[in-house]
Amino acid sequence: MAKLAINGGPNTINRPLGVAWPEFGAPEEEALLDVLHSHIWWRGGYQEAKDSWVGKFENAFSEYQGVKYAVAVTNGTQAIECALKTIGIKPGDEVICPASTFVATATAVILVNAIPVIVDIEPEYYQIDPDAVEAAITPRTAGIIPVHYAGYPADMDRINAIAKKHGLFVVEDACHAHGTQWKGQGCGSLGDIGCFSLQMGKGLTCGEGGIVTTQDEQLAQKAYSFHHIGRLSGRPFYEHHIVASNLRMTEWQGAIAYQQTKRLPEQIQRRTANAMYFETGLREIPGVEPMPRRPEMTRWGCYFYHFKFKSDEFEGLSLQRFKEAMAAEGLPLRSGHLHPIQKNPLFVNRNFGPVCWPAGVDAPDYAQVETPVADRILAEEGCSLSHHTLLGDRSDMDLMLDAIRKVRENVAELM
Ligand SMILES: Cc1ncc(COP(=O)(O)O)c(C=O)c1O
Numbered sequence: 001m002a003k004l005a006i007n008g009g010p011n012t013i014n015r016p017l018g019v020a021w022p023e024f025g026a027p028e029e030e031a032l033l034d035v036l037h038s039h040i041w042w043r044g045g046y047q048e049a050k051d052s053w054v055g056k057f058e059n060a061f062s063e064y065q066g067v068k069y070a071v072a073v074t075n076g077t078q079a080i081e082c083a084l085k086t087i088g089i090k091p092g093d094e095v096i097c098p099a100s101t102f103v104a105t106a107t108a109v110i111l112v113n114a115i116p117v118i119v120d121i122e123p124e125y126y127q128i129d130p131d132a133v134e135a136a137i138t139p140r141t142a143g144i145i146p147v148h149y150a151g152y153p154a155d156m157d158r159i160n161a162i163a164k165k166h167g168l169f170v171v172e173d174a175c176h177a178h179g180t181q182w183k184g185q186g187c188g189s190l191g192d193i194g195c196f197s198l199q200m201g202k203g204l205t206c207g208e209g210g211i212v213t214t215q216d217e218q219l220a221q222k223a224y225s226f227h228h229i230g231r232l233s234g235r236p237f238y239e240h241h242i243v244a245s246n247l248r249m250t251e252w253q254g255a256i257a258y259q260q261t262k263r264l265p266e267q268i269q270r271r272t273a274n275a276m277y278f279e280t281g282l283r284e285i286p287g288v289e290p291m292p293r294r295p296e297m298t299r300w301g302c303y304f305y306h307f308k309f310k311s312d313e314f315e316g317l318s319l320q321r322f323k324e325a326m327a328a329e330g331l332p333l334r335s336g337h338l339h340p341i342q343k344n345p346l347f348v349n350r351n352f353g354p355v356c357w358p359a360g361v362d363a364p365d366y367a368q369v370e371t372p373v374a375d376r377i378l379a380e381e382g383c384s385l386s387h388h389t390l391l392g393d394r395s396d397m398d399l400m401l402d403a404i405r406k407v408r409e410n411v412a413e414l415m
Contacts, residue, residue: 003410006328012403013330017396021388022205023263024256031255041251049233054254058211060261061204064179065186067194067213069220072249072257073227076175076197079210080108080145082247083171083193086212086222089114092361093142097173098128099340099371100378101147105173106341113356114142115363118342120371124292126150126306126338126382129373130158137162140361143169148177148187150336150384151203151303153294156182156190163191171195174213178204179268179301187301188213193223198257203303203387204264206256209249264301271302271390274397278390281401282307285408287314288383304336304384311380315411319380322407325414329403336384340374342366 005011035041035053043052050059054072062070073079084095091113097106099118106116119132128146144163146154154172163170170191174180177187178196188194196202198209212223225232227247230240249257279290291306309319323333345351347366357363389396407414 002413004325004328004407004413005330006325007413011328011330012406013399017331017399018386018389018392021386021391022200022260023267023391024259027259027262028256031259032252035251035255038251042248043251043254044248052254053251053258054249057249057254057258057261060258061211062213064261064264065188065213066181067186067189068215069213069217069223071212071220071223071227072254073210073212073247074249075208076195076199076210077104077108077111078245078247079175079195079197079212080104080171080173081111082212082223082226083195084108084112084114084143085226085244086219087143087169087171087192089142091356092140092358094138094140095142096128096133096136096144097341098147098149099342099369099374100126100149100336100338101173101341102175102337103341103344103346104175105145105147107346109145110352110355115140115357115361117141117364118340118366118369118371120373121149121377122155123373123377125152125155125294126291126377127152127154128159130155130162133159134162137166137168141166141168143171145171145173146191147173147175148180150306151176151178151180151301151387152291152306153177153180153182153187153297155294157296160191175202175210176303177301178202179264179299180297181299183296184298186299189215192216193219198253201386203267203301204257204260206253206260209253209257267391268299268301271387272300274390274392274394275300275302275305277394278397278400279307281397282404285401285405287311287317287408288404302387302390304334305387305390306336306382306384308381309383314408315415317411317414319383321414323383325407326403329406331400331403333383333385335378335382338374338378338382338384340371340378342369342371
């Protein structure tokens with residue numbers, strides 16, 4: 001008689017796991033009502049920007065992340081655009097990005113008239129491969145966007161060393177990495193500028209939102225101007241110095257983002273403790289293993305929790321069949337952002353919109369860009385869980401392990 005749910009047996013998990021995300025309570029309700037009754041629904045209504053909810057959020061987040069300056073913006077995509085403009089990107093500049101990320105890492109580059117050069121990832125940690133970065137450098141290369149993919153850090157020592165050697169900027173896409181630290185320093189403080197998303201699924205959210213961070217006062221002032229229609233702080237309101245958009249975060253978002261930032265340290269501890277427990281069980285099941293954590297990662301703002309499926313230790317089962325069986329058991333496993341971005345129609349069909357690249361400069365033929373490591377990981381290995389699955393209690397971890405163990409023990413049913 002079949003035991004596996006995919007073959008008609010009982011499933012292992014038939015209740016929701018983790019928590020309903022985002023978590024909220026009285027602090028968020030009170031903050032929203034405070035905005036409502038204040039009649040100040042944007043931060044410009046405050047004499048002192050630091051007294052606004054957006055200002056309080058910027059201070060709280062930059063303090064937790066260990067970065068000197070922060071400018072809250074509308075979303076993560078525009079945080080990257082703002083960072084690239086702030087750093088002085090020029091039309092036709094090449095910017096090196098990893099294949100395994102959300103497409104906005106690279107489309108933000110196109111949106112500022114530069115050219116993303118997409119490179120492969122490291123097989124072990126799924127982060128941008130520094131060797132591939134170095135191999136992709138040309139006379140047109142202006143910068144690198146390492147993504148702290150899934151909330152694990154990219155190899156910032158090597159990325160920064162490469163950038164220094166070749167005179168390149170580093171804009172960190174830290175959209176997954178709220179809280180993550182590399183050798184005690186927060187992501188977003190390691191390169192020239194950092195960019196975070198506060199979109200609803202992220203480990204810190206206010207529905208939609210973003211934040212740009214930097215250690216450099218001048219860059220912070222420029223980012224402020226780029227997010228505020230070219231205004232300069234301390235100058236008259238109707239004096240505009242550069243052509244720039246309005247990327248301002250509202251007080252509604254600021255109020256929620258501030259209260260959520262206060263929750264972040266405890267949530268990170270809870271996720272990390274659950275992940276450690278889960279991994280102890282995972283290591284005992286043949287054919288699955290946790291993604292290793294770099295020793296340099298001193299705090300883990302997990303976004304996607306990744307583990308690896310090893311077909312050869314799972315009686316040759318395919319990843320797809322494993323995921324189907326797991327979904328039937330009640331634990332749908334995802335692939336995070338492992339789909340190589342250059343395979344999107346926008347790259348393959350060169351639907352770049354109205355770009356203005358200098359004469360004679362063109363984007364690569366993305367259909368020919370090969371990223372074999374990213375391809376293999378997507379097809380054969382990568383399994384992800386959302387971060388809020390790790391916010392529940394130990395019984396959730398036990399149920400997930402039971403489901404994986406059951407599929408492993410009954411793998412013959414799937415052959
Ligand atoms: C790595 C990465 N970069 C950039 C973004 C864009 O952020 P947003 O959705 O806030 O524009 C995202 C969002 O998913 C992301 O995951």
